[in-house]
Amino acid sequence: MRRRDRIIEAAIELFGEVGYRAAGLRDIAARAGITHPGLLYHFGSKEELLAAVLQHRDEQQESMISAVHMTPEAVLAALYALAEQNTAEVKLVEMFATLSAEATDPNHPAHEYFTCRYADVRRRFTALAQVLVDAGWTRPGLTAEIAATNIIALMDGLQIQWLYDPEAIDMVAQLDCFVRSVVLVSPT
Amino acid sequence: MRRRDRIIEAAIELFGEVGYRAAGLRDIAARAGITHPGLLYHFGSKEELLAAVLQHRDEQQESMISAVHMTPEAVLAALYALAEQNTAEVKLVEMFATLSAEATDPNHPAHEYFTCRYADVRRRFTALAQVLVDAGWTRPGLTAEIAATNIIALMDGLQIQWLYDPEAIDMVAQLDCFVRSVVLVSPT
DNA sequence: GTCTATACCCAGATAGAC
DNA sequence: GTCTATCTGGGTATAGAC
Numbered sequence: 486m487r488r489r490d491r492i493i494e495a496a497i498e499l500f501g502e503v504g505y506r507a508a509g510l511r512d513i514a515a516r517a518g519i520t521h522p523g524l525l526y527h528f529g530s531k532e533e534l535l536a537a538v539l540q541h542r543d544e545q546q547e548s549m550i551s552a553v554h555m556t557p558e559a560v561l562a563a564l565y566a567l568a569e570q571n572t573a574e575v576k577l578v579e580m581f582a583t584l585s586a587e588a589t590d591p592n593h594p595a596h597e598y599f600t601c602r603y604a605d606v607r608r609r610f611t612a613l614a615q616v617l618v619d620a621g622w623t624r625p626g627l628t629a630e631i632a633a634t635n636i637i638a639l640m641d642g643l644q645i646q647w648l649y650d651p652e653a654i655d656m657v658a659q660l661d662c663f664v665r666s667v668v669l670v671s672p673t
Numbered sequence: 674m675r676r677r678d679r680i681i682e683a684a685i686e687l688f689g690e691v692g693y694r695a696a697g698l699r700d701i702a703a704r705a706g707i708t709h710p711g712l713l714y715h716f717g718s719k720e721e722l723l724a725a726v727l728q729h730r731d732e733q734q735e736s737m738i739s740a741v742h743m744t745p746e747a748v749l750a751a752l753y754a755l756a757e758q759n760t761a762e763v764k765l766v767e768m769f770a771t772l773s774a775e776a777t778d779p780n781h782p783a784h785e786y787f788t789c790r791y792a793d794v795r796r797r798f799t800a801l802a803q804v805l806v807d808a809g810w811t812r813p814g815l816t817a818e819i820a821a822t823n824i825i826a827l828m829d830g831l832q833i834q835w836l837y838d839p840e841a842i843d844m845v846a847q848l849d850c851f852v853r854s855v856v857l858v859s860p861t
Numbered sequence: 862g863t864c865t866a867t868a869c870c871c872a873g874a875t876a877g878a879c
Numbered sequence: 880g881t882c883t884a885t886c887t888g889g890g891t892a893t894a895g896a897c
Contacts, residue, residue: 488862502778506695510891522893523863531891579777586774589767589836590690600837607834624854631850634834634842641833642826646795648777649788653795654822662819666812666854676880698873709873711881719873864897872889879882 489527489537492517494576496538501579504587505535505595532594539598542577552612557620560613561664564636568660571644582644607633622670632667639663677715677725680705684726689767692775693723693783720782727786730765740800745808748801749852752824756848759832770832795821810858820855827851 495516499508510531514524528534555563571578588595610633618629639660647654683704687696698719702712716722743751759766776783798821806817827848835842 503694503781504692504775506691509889511889519862520864521891522865525892526862529892583774583777585833586771587692589771589833592691603834603837626853627850631847634831635827635847635851638830638834638847639823639827641830642828643822643830645773645777645829646791646822646826649791659819659823659826662815663823665814697871699871707880708882710875710883713874714880717874862897864895866894866896868891868893870890870892873887875886876884877882878884879880 488517488519492519492524492527492534493538493541496534497542497576497580500535500538501576501581501583504583505593506587510534535594538580539595542581552609552616555613555616557617557622557670560616561668563613564664565657565660568640568657571640572647572656578644579648582641582648585641603637606637610634610637617668620670622668624667624669627667636663676705676707680707680712680715680722681726681729684722685730685764685768688723688726689764689771692771693781694775698722723782726768727783730769740797740804743801743804745805745810745858748804749856751801752852753845753848756828756845759828760835760844766832767836770829770836773829791825794825798822798825805856808858810856812855812857815855824851 492513495513496508498516499513502508510521510524513534514521517524524534528537552560584595585599587593588599590596607630611630614623614629614632614636617623618627618632623632640656643654643656643659647656680701683701684696686704687701690696698709698712701722702709705712712722716725740748772783773787775781776787778784795818799818802811802817802820802824805811806815806820811820828844831842831844831847835844
C-alpha cells in the first residue's frame with residue numbers, strides 16, 4: 486500500500502506541473518521509482534489514476550469546514566487557517582490550480598468532478614458567510630452567496646499569481662485585506 | 674493575410690479548450706479550413722503559433738488602461754467596463770484562464786510571457802488604485818498594491834467559476850460587490 | 862509485483878508534388 | 880500556398896517472463 490501512495494504523490498506533482506493531459510505515465514512512474522507497466526498494475530489506466538488522486542485529496546481534506554453551529558469568530562479563524570494551510574501545501578495547490586483550469590473543457594475527464602466541487606464549495610462557504618451576516622458583522626447590502634463566490638474566486642486567483650511569484654504574494658495578507666473590507670466588526 | 678487570422682482564431686479556440694500542450698496542429702488547421710502542413714507554412718512551428726496568438730491579443734488590447742491623469746470616477750468606470758468586456762469575449766477569456774494556469778510551469782513556452790504580464794498588469798492596476806486612494810475614496814488602511822493584486826485575483830478566479838457555470842455567475846455583479854466594500858464614496 | 866518487449870496511435874515537423 | 884506522404888518520437892496500454 487505504500488507504493489500506491491508514492492504513485493499518487495508523484496501524480497499530484499506532475500499533474501500540477503504540466504496538467505493531466507500533458508503528464509506522461511512514464512514520468513509519473515519514474516518519480517515513484519517504477520516503470521509505467523508497474524504503475525498500470527496498480528491503477529489500470531491513466532483516468533483511474535486521476536480519479537484516485539482526486540479522491541485521495543477529498544478524503545484528506547474531508548473534515549475541514551462544516552459550518553454547523555459556528556460562531557462568527559470561529560468562521561473568521563477557519564478562513565485564515567485555510568489560507569495558511571494553502572501556502573504550506575504547495576504541490577496540492579499547484580495541482581488544483583492547474584486542473585481546475587484544464588477541466589473547464591466539458592470533455593475533460595475531471596470536468597464533472599470540478600463542476601460538483603465548485604457547487605459544493607460555494608454552498609459551504611455561503612453557509613459560513615451567512616453566519617457572519619446573521620451576526621451583523623458584515624457590511625450592509627452584502628449577501629452571503631455573492632460574498633462566498635467572491636472569496637473562492639479570490640483564493641483561486643491569488644494562488645495563480647502566487648505560483649508565478651511566491652515572493653511577491655502574501656496570500657494571508659491579501660485575504661486579510663479582503664476580510665477587513667467586508668467584515669466591519671474588528672477581526673482581532 | 675486573412676488566412677493567418679483564421680488560424681490564430683482557431684488556435685485561440687483550441688488553446689482555450691484543451692490548453693497549449695494538448696492542442697493538436699491538425700485540429701487547429703482543420704478548424705481554419707486547411708491541413709497541418711498548410712498551417713506550418715504560415716507559422717513554422719507550434720511555439721511560433723503560440724507567440725503569434727499572444728502577440729495578437731496584446732496588440733488588440735493595447736490601449737485599454739493607461740492610468741495617467743485619470744479621475745476616480747473614470748477609474749471605476751474603466752473597471753466595470755473591463756469586466757463587461759470579459760463576459761463578451763468568451764473565447765479569449767477561456768484561453769487566458771487555461772494558459773495562465775498551464776504556464777505556471779517554468780518549462781512552459783509561455784511562462785516568461787505570463788510572468789511579465791502579471792507583473793505589468795499588477796503595476797497598471799496599482800496605479801489605478803492609487804488614484805482612488807489619493808482621492809480619499811477608499812477604506813482607511815488600504816494600500817493600492819494589495820488592492821490591485823486582490824482585484825486581479827478576483828477577476829481571474831471569477832472567470833474560472835464562470836466557465837464552469839455561466840448561468841450562476843454574474844461577473845459584473847460580483848465585481849460590484851467587491852468594489853462597494855473597498856470604495857466608500859458612492860459609486861453612482 | 863515488477864519487469865522487458867511490443868503494439869498501436871497520434872504528435873510535430875519535413876520533403877516534394879502541384 | 881496548399882497538398883500527400885512520410886519521418887521520428889512519444890503517448891497509453893497489453894503480453895508475457897521472472
